[in-house]
Amino acid sequence: MADRRRxxxxxxxxxxxxxDKPAGPAAAKTxxxxxxxxxxxxxxxxxxxxxxxxxxxPNPQRxxxxxxxxxxxxxxxxxxxxxxxxxPHIILTTHVKYAPFATRQRRGYLRxxxxxxxxxxxxxxxxGAIIADRWPKSGxxxxxxxxxEGWDMMNVLSGCITVASAAIADAGIDCVxxxxxxxxxxxxKDDKTAPTIVxxxxxxxxxxxxxxxxxAYLPTRDEITNMWFKGRLxxxxxxxxxxxxxKSLVACRCANRVIVQELNETxxxxxxxx
Amino acid sequence: xxxxxxxxxxSTTFAKLSPHPYLLANLQPxxxxxxxTRTNGRQPAQTRTPYINTSSLSHAHGSAVVRNGDTxxxxxxxxxTILTSAIPNYRAPSPADGSGSSLDEARxxxxxxxxxxxxTGCAPNFLPGVPPTTLAQTLSxxxxxxxxxxxxxxxxxxxxxxxxxxxxxxxxxxDEKMNEADEEVDEYAVAGDKAVKAYWVLYIDVLFISFDxxxxxxxxxxxxxxLRDTKLPLAYWDADREMVLCKxxxxxxxPLNLRGLPVACTASVFTAKEKQKKGSGSxxxxxxxxxLEEGLCDETVTVVVDKxxxxxxxxxxSKHGGTVVGPELMKKMVATAESRWDQIHAAIE
Amino acid sequence: xxxxxxxxxxxxGPSSKYVAGPGTHIHEANLYSSVLGTVTIAQPEKKIAPxxxxxxxxxxGLPSSSAQLPTISVSRTGxxxxxxxxxxxxxxxxxxxxxxxxxxxxxxxxVVGDTVLEAEWQGVIRPQDVRATEKDKVKIYESFRPGxxxxxxxxxxxxxxxxxxxxxxxxxxxIMATSEAxxxxxxxxxxxxxxxxxxxxxxxxxxKPF
Numbered sequence: 164m165a166d167r168r169r170x171x172x173x174x175x176x177x178x179x180x181x182x183d184k185p186a187g188p189a190a191a192k193t194x195x196x197x198x199x200x201x202x203x204x205x206x207x208x209x210x211x212x213x214x215x216x217x218x219x220x221p222n223p224q225r226x227x228x229x230x231x232x233x234x235x236x237x238x239x240x241x242x243x244x245x246x247x248x249x250x251p252h253i254i255l256t257t258h259v260k261y262a263p264f265a266t267r268q269r270r271g272y273l274r275x276x277x278x279x280x281x282x283x284x285x286x287x288x289x290x291g292a293i294i295a296d297r298w299p300k301s302g303x304x305x306x307x308x309x310x311x312e313g314w315d316m317m318n319v320l321s322g323c324i325t326v327a328s329a330a331i332a333d334a335g336i337d338c339v340x341x342x343x344x345x346x347x348x349x350x351x352k353d354d355k356t357a358p359t360i361v362x363x364x365x366x367x368x369x370x371x372x373x374x375x376x377x378x379a380y381l382p383t384r385d386e387i388t389n390m391w392f393k394g395r396l397x398x399x400x401x402x403x404x405x406x407x408x409x410k411s412l413v414a415c416r417c418a419n420r421v422i423v424q425e426l427n428e429t430x431x432x433x434x435x436x437x
Numbered sequence: 438x439x440x441x442x443x444x445x446x447x448s449t450t451f452a453k454l455s456p457h458p459y460l461l462a463n464l465q466p467x468x469x470x471x472x473x474t475r476t477n478g479r480q481p482a483q484t485r486t487p488y489i490n491t492s493s494l495s496h497a498h499g500s501a502v503v504r505n506g507d508t509x510x511x512x513x514x515x516x517x518t519i520l521t522s523a524i525p526n527y528r529a530p531s532p533a534d535g536s537g538s539s540l541d542e543a544r545x546x547x548x549x550x551x552x553x554x555x556x557t558g559c560a561p562n563f564l565p566g567v568p569p570t571t572l573a574q575t576l577s578x579x580x581x582x583x584x585x586x587x588x589x590x591x592x593x594x595x596x597x598x599x600x601x602x603x604x605x606x607x608x609x610x611x612d613e614k615m616n617e618a619d620e621e622v623d624e625y626a627v628a629g630d631k632a633v634k635a636y637w638v639l640y641i642d643v644l645f646i647s648f649d650x651x652x653x654x655x656x657x658x659x660x661x662x663x664l665r666d667t668k669l670p671l672a673y674w675d676a677d678r679e680m681v682l683c684k685x686x687x688x689x690x691x692p693l694n695l696r697g698l699p700v701a702c703t704a705s706v707f708t709a710k711e712k713q714k715k716g717s718g719s720x721x722x723x724x725x726x727x728x729l730e731e732g733l734c735d736e737t738v739t740v741v742v743d744k745x746x747x748x749x750x751x752x753x754x755s756k757h758g759g760t761v762v763g764p765e766l767m768k769k770m771v772a773t774a775e776s777r778w779d780q781i782h783a784a785i786e
Numbered sequence: 787x788x789x790x791x792x793x794x795x796x797x798x799g800p801s802s803k804y805v806a807g808p809g810t811h812i813h814e815a816n817l818y819s820s821v822l823g824t825v826t827i828a829q830p831e832k833k834i835a836p837x838x839x840x841x842x843x844x845x846x847g848l849p850s851s852s853a854q855l856p857t858i859s860v861s862r863t864g865x866x867x868x869x870x871x872x873x874x875x876x877x878x879x880x881x882x883x884x885x886x887x888x889x890x891x892x893x894x895x896x897v898v899g900d901t902v903l904e905a906e907w908q909g910v911i912r913p914q915d916v917r918a919t920e921k922d923k924v925k926i927y928e929s930f931r932p933g934x935x936x937x938x939x940x941x942x943x944x945x946x947x948x949x950x951x952x953x954x955x956x957x958x959x960x961i962m963a964t965s966e967a968x969x970x971x972x973x974x975x976x977x978x979x980x981x982x983x984x985x986x987x988x989x990x991x992x993x994k995p996f
Contacts, residue, residue, distance in 0.1 A: 172550035175523025207647040209560040236558040241905035249946035263642040264497040264513030306558030337820040340795030
């Protein structure tokens with residue numbers, strides 16, 4: 164059933180370009196830090212709060228110097244729709260959407276299951292940070308838009324958490340802390356070598372990823388609001404799980420420093436005008 | 438005439454409570470020495486300065502970010518291929534078919550697919566999770582029809598031919614020539630003895646990051662800038678595998694050959710009374726309106742001009758609502774559009 | 787102006803030293819900032835506005851000892867023009883009438899106190915809350931018309947959709963009105979507005995001009 168409200172293009176099937184030679188492998192880099200983050204608030208003046216995030220591209224042979232671009236807008240606090248029941252606290256709604264040109268395969272405009280999944284994770288991560296009862300009878304919509312590449316869902320989620328946290332602070336909604344996202348993964352080169360844990364993994368750099376973990380963390384409170392773990396761990400070593408978590412938390416703290424810095428800048432800018 | 442209490446209100450309160458008199462009071466100041474300005478501080482004919490940035494997306498074949506005041510859009514152009522066998526009622530273009538033939542491949546086979554997405558949270562009234570609004574549908578259709586009516590994209594660049602049987606060597610020569618200045622002649626020489634096997638379909642997606650009025654002009658500028666930025670990889674039909682393959686190397690990627698540089702310029706007409714009767718009362722033509730102004734104006738004019746090559750060509754005029762704009766005003770609008778063209782041209786180069 | 791910047795989650799001091807003001811919260815006997823803004827410390831003699839104070843004592847939970855301590859708060863003024871506030875009981879609001887029915891007038895709240903809102907909140911004025919006297923004679927259609935700008939006071943948080951508002955005071959009521967002919971009118975008495983062009987009077991609950 165074609166969507167009559169959009170321009171759908173030709174009736175026949177179209178295929179994305181298939182290349183005759185495979186692309187060269189990405190050069191693996193050993194890092195013990197997260198990729199550089201660029202964060203900026205206030206990109207959408209028409210929204211209550213907004214932020215934009217870019218991750219540095221570790222192998223800049225492609226056009227553009229960054230690999231993940233996320234924009235986030237916060238609308239609210241605003242009145243709930245007429246049909247909604249009374250709520251003594253704020254109702255949080257989250258949306259995560261990939262732009263049609265964000266991935267290798269062109270995406271449709273309707274949200275698919277992975278985007279809904281990300282939205283739910285983002286909501287849980289933020290709900291723990293917002294002081295919901297300060298705003299009775301109101302709703303807030305958080306919309307994260309992924310504008311460009313990003314290899315896997317975990318990295319996208321951690322970026323979404325970080326950018327949404329900055330946007331909420333920009334909107335002036337009460338929070339107990341700035342929540343930041345971080346990812347760590349257990350990777351291995353081949354079957355013979357022992358797996359290692361890396362922070363902020365870049366999927367293209369590693370041959371295989373055994374397990375990954377994405378954490379939303381409140382640094383000053385030392386609390387975790389959301390954790391997402393997937394993959395398979397070697398059963399013999401119980402410590403691997405702990406180490407994976409620890410590395411994720413280090414990544415969260417790094418991301419949080421960026422948030423703190425940008426928010427300080429935001430206030431200074433505001434003071435400069437007034 | 439207004440009640441004395443309204444004087445005690447601050448200007449932001451006044452703007453929120455009664456936006457129409459607020460804009461009117463700004464355009465018609467009580468003190469004649471102050472120049473009439475819009476609520477955003479601009480003169481009636483003054484536009485916002487556009488900023489254009491291209492090639493920022495890594496997965497699109499062409500992309501552009503256009504910022505016009507507080508309106509920001511991002512546009513990505515993505516090429517996909519469609520086999521001629523998959524096109525219903527396909528009719529092979531005869532070798533003589535140039536750009537001026539009766540057969541309009543781009544339109545007949547729907548090779549250009551522009552879509553404008555407003556439901557990105559770019560403004561409080563555009564929240565995601567809803568089907569495209571009337572405005573989004575209208576914008577998509579307007580961009581679609583302007584793309585076709587202006588014949589902006591040279592369809593010969595979208596045709597995909599079988600790989601040269603004579604060998605790689607000859608093919609490579611052609612590629613190199615194609616990159617040179619006399620592309621047109623070369624293209625037809627190649628096209629002459631080969632049947633088109635497939636086409637490129639260009640998916641043009643325009644997303645609003647921030648919305649503050651004048652969506653069509655900005656969306657069109659982004660479409661134009663992204664198409665200018667688009668480089669399609671060299672594709673050929675592989676007869677053995679019966680599929681379209683693309684060359685990996687970046688040198689073989691060719692830019693689209695755009696015809697001209699059409700620029701859209703929109704203005705809204707603001708009338709002194711909210712429901713103005715025909716031909717009476719004063720009015721102001723506000724070029725490049727913002728969100729507040731768009732909400733208060735009934736009449737809108739859009740002129741699309743192209744000045745590339747010296748003389749001004751008018752590619753489209755559309756006007757809806759209201760009865761103020763007549764032939765005289767339309768001439769002035771064309772002049773305004775010409776200066777807007779200079780502005781966009783400078784930003785795009 | 788070098789004011790201390792606070793970001794959400796920043797430690798401001800022990801709760802034994804300060805009283806929590808707007809934009810702060812208490813966690814494990816310490817005060818933390820909950821919004822992005824600048825820190826202000828108000829000495830106890832400077833009482834803060836009655837509206838927020840009611841809510842804050844509830845959060846602080848220490849109304850007895852709060853009198854001696856300075857109040858620390860984080861304000862967003864100067865950082866962003868967009869400052870959302872919620873209408874609270876006792877606030878004077880400006881609203882536009884959107885719809886009238888015999889049992890109530892529905893309004894959109896546009897301004898709370900001095901703050902212009904980004905979002906619109908729905909409010910309801912019931913006939914018994916329109917006037918202070920002769921409440922049973924009040925008819926909604928003789929008090930308001932859609933499009934009027936009304937100054938009113940919040941009397942309750944209301945139901946799930948609307949705040950309950952009242953205009954039962956001399957200085958509350960319609961402050962701007964347009965006639966049926968579309969002209970801006972001026973008040974002529976406590977219950978009438980006049981159209982200067984047609985000369986016709988229309989009934990309203992008129993707010994006393996200052």
